[in-house]
Amino acid sequence: MTATPIPATYRRPLRQRLAVTLEPWLYCAPVLILITAVMLVPLILGISYAFRDIQLLNPFSGGFVGLEHFKTLGQDDAFLRALRNTLWWTGASVFFQLAFGLILALLLNVPFAGRGLAQSLVFLPWAVPTFLAGLNWAWLFNPVIGPIPHWLFALGLMDEPSNILADPSIAMWGPILAATWWGIPFFAITLLAALQSIPKDLYEAASIDGASPIQRFFSITLPYLAPVIAITVLLRTVWVANFADLIIVMTNGGPADRTQTVASYIFTQAFKRLDFGYASAVALVLLALLLAYSMVILVFRQKLSNRDK
Amino acid sequence: MATMEIRSASKNYGTIRVLDDINLEIGDGEFIVLVGPSGCGKSTLLRMIAGLEEITGGEIRIDDKVMNALPPKARDIAMVFQSYALYPHMSVADNMSYSLRLRKTDKPTIAEKVRAASSKLGLDALLERKPKALSGGQRQRVAMGRAIVRQPKAFLFDEPLSNLDARLREQMRAEIRKLHRELGATSIYVTHDQVEAMTLADRIVAMHGGHIQQVGTPLDLYDRPANLFVAGFIGSPGMNFLKGNIADRQLHLHDGRSVALPETMPATMGDATLGIRPEHVVLSPAGSDGLEAAVELVEPTGHGIILHLTLAGEVFKVLTHDRVWLEPGPTVCVSFPEEALHLFNAEGVRV
Numbered sequence: 001m002t003a004t005p006i007p008a009t010y011r012r013p014l015r016q017r018l019a020v021t022l023e024p025w026l027y028c029a030p031v032l033i034l035i036t037a038v039m040l041v042p043l044i045l046g047i048s049y050a051f052r053d054i055q056l057l058n059p060f061s062g063g064f065v066g067l068e069h070f071k072t073l074g075q076d077d078a079f080l081r082a083l084r085n086t087l088w089w090t091g092a093s094v095f096f097q098l099a100f101g102l103i104l105a106l107l108l109n110v111p112f113a114g115r116g117l118a119q120s121l122v123f124l125p126w127a128v129p130t131f132l133a134g135l136n137w138a139w140l141f142n143p144v145i146g147p148i149p150h151w152l153f154a155l156g157l158m159d160e161p162s163n164i165l166a167d168p169s170i171a172m173w174g175p176i177l178a179a180t181w182w183g184i185p186f187f188a189i190t191l192l193a194a195l196q197s198i199p200k201d202l203y204e205a206a207s208i209d210g211a212s213p214i215q216r217f218f219s220i221t222l223p224y225l226a227p228v229i230a231i232t233v234l235l236r237t238v239w240v241a242n243f244a245d246l247i248i249v250m251t252n253g254g255p256a257d258r259t260q261t262v263a264s265y266i267f268t269q270a271f272k273r274l275d276f277g278y279a280s281a282v283a284l285v286l287l288a289l290l291l292a293y294s295m296v297i298l299v300f301r302q303k304l305s306n307r308d309k
Numbered sequence: 310m311a312t313m314e315i316r317s318a319s320k321n322y323g324t325i326r327v328l329d330d331i332n333l334e335i336g337d338g339e340f341i342v343l344v345g346p347s348g349c350g351k352s353t354l355l356r357m358i359a360g361l362e363e364i365t366g367g368e369i370r371i372d373d374k375v376m377n378a379l380p381p382k383a384r385d386i387a388m389v390f391q392s393y394a395l396y397p398h399m400s401v402a403d404n405m406s407y408s409l410r411l412r413k414t415d416k417p418t419i420a421e422k423v424r425a426a427s428s429k430l431g432l433d434a435l436l437e438r439k440p441k442a443l444s445g446g447q448r449q450r451v452a453m454g455r456a457i458v459r460q461p462k463a464f465l466f467d468e469p470l471s472n473l474d475a476r477l478r479e480q481m482r483a484e485i486r487k488l489h490r491e492l493g494a495t496s497i498y499v500t501h502d503q504v505e506a507m508t509l510a511d512r513i514v515a516m517h518g519g520h521i522q523q524v525g526t527p528l529d530l531y532d533r534p535a536n537l538f539v540a541g542f543i544g545s546p547g548m549n550f551l552k553g554n555i556a557d558r559q560l561h562l563h564d565g566r567s568v569a570l571p572e573t574m575p576a577t578m579g580d581a582t583l584g585i586r587p588e589h590v591v592l593s594p595a596g597s598d599g600l601e602a603a604v605e606l607v608e609p610t611g612h613g614i615i616l617h618l619t620l621a622g623e624v625f626k627v628l629t630h631d632r633v634w635l636e637p638g639p640t641v642c643v644s645f646p647e648e649a650l651h652l653f654n655a656e657g658v659r660v
Binding site for chain 2: 199208
């Protein structure tokens with residue numbers, strides 16, 4: 001830089017100083033305006049709904065109600081049940097997706113003829129629109145047109161070929177099965193990528209050290225995959241917890257609210273009962289829960305990777 | 310400790326034969342170095358001994374037991390990899406004790422063996438560290454520690470020093486030699502570095518193109534290379550070759566000049582190659598006896614000077630320790646002591 005020395009007593013004129021101060025902001029302005037317009041404004045607007053009475057069917061609504069919605073929420077049994085269902089739905093879906101995704105990734109990591117084709121076919125469910133997947137599974141469970149109840153009946157697992165989506169005690173398994181089918185590829189893709197980055201000579205060293213295939217899996221594969229598993233499980237959990245499509249399409253939350261999750265409850269409140277204020281309040285609670293969950297996982301992961309150093 | 314025997318072993322990848330008719334006997338406690346350029350099959354042979362590659366044909370025996378069908382863990386060998394292959398999430402101590410823990414050795418024994426190995430290798434202060442917190446040389450030591458804790462029948466080394474810098478390589482070379490003297494374990498060591506081969510080996514196995522070219526002590530290979538490949542591969546800078554044909558006990562070069570051959574060599578032979586090591590060539594100023602050669606380049610290495618000459622259209626190198634040759638002038642004369650000459654026939658085999 002070539003700078004002319006400035007005498008200590010010299011002060012630039014006000015306009016010049018102002019220009020210097022504002023200059024960096026000017027450069028940032030396009031991005032800041034964009035972020036504010038497309039992210040912050042809708043977010044704040046959405047949050048503000050939670051504290052207002054907004055019902056589409058009531059032309060006089062729209063007023064500020066403070067924490068009224070949250071008080072109602074605390075006594076809303078349907079909401080509490082939805083919360084329990086969400087835990088169950090998310091936990092089971094993510095667990096089965098992870099388990100089968102891992103098995104699939106391990107199988108696809110072994111060289112065999114036609115592996116390239118198998119790899120691309122396996123990822124097909126991911127490309128199916130969730131709405132279509134939901135309808136498809138709903139029909140598969142329907143004894144009138146679908147084969148699954150008849151198979152279960154033939155295997156002796158069912159007294160008569162009935163629709164499990166209509167049985168309150170087991171209805172949740174329907175959407176969980178569909179979500180598992182739909183979500184396996186996601187885990188398979190990410191875990192396969194991670195598996196392929198494990199150096200082959202580690203396995204060779206372990207086999208010379210005397211490790212059986214199972215011991216090799218637990219002492220090399222799993223530790224290597226752990227960080228990837230942690231981050232994909234985190235992502236998937238948030239995703240599945242927010243994921244209402246399959247439930248809305250397959251059961252609509254029924255029978256008797258047995259498959260109602262928080263996400264589908266929000267959908268029902270907003271678009272069936274048209275109570276946007278209450279739906280926003282529920283959404284805000286879900287947001288807080290998921291944020292807390294993410295924090296816990298991130299701290300946990302940080303601890304894990306610190307231990308490695 | 311063990312003896313090893315490889316009988317007409319071969320290896321195919323698909324239809325490509327990468328190792329052909331390998332025969333080798335290794336004595337108890339011997340340090341064998343497999344040396345050759347990349348792609349000569351030396352690593353494949355080592356991996357076949359380890360059980361990491363299937364054996365296409367022939368037999369590999371350890372202590373007179375055929376190993377062909379046995380998995381690596383049943384062969385009781387240890388291997389040090391070029392990449393070290395340390396388990397990244399285990400501490401140094403855990404890395405070393407992994408094989409013992411798999412064998413359900415009791416804890417006091419494990420602790421004692423790890424302590425013995427780590428003190429032998431100077432790893433005491435590092436036992437709790439993870440591999441990624443170690444330098445290259447330290448990782449190399451851990452890899453060796455992992456091999457020695459369980460006292461296997463044989464050690465296999467797959468180019469273990471190639472990822473280290475020159476200084477460290479020199480140091481680790483000496484340590485491996487010392488370690489071998491202490492443990493006395495049968496060892497097979499793969500390298501493409503002929504200096505490593507010369508300094509470490511009891512016997513060198515020189516390989517090229519999937520075949521064993523020569524087996525012998527380092528000085529055997531240096532003094533009496535069996536063929537042109539071994540002659541050119543062992544020694545640095547490499548041996549000089551003069552091509553021509555032999556008549557009247559003289560090698561007639563392509564440029565019309567000739568080199569007199571000693572009594573011990575045949576008087577007529579047709580096409581032949583004469584070899585002489587750069588360090589055995591005698592230099593004299595231009596105009597003296599011997600062949601005149603143009604000086605292309607003078608390379609001082611500190612402990613010597615390498616002259617790059619052109620003789621009969623070929624590169625010809627001379628290693629001298631006399632500093633008067635730092636400024637040799639445009640040409641010099643070279644002559645060859647009789648006992649330093651190597652003669653190879655048209656097939657490249659030593660005569």
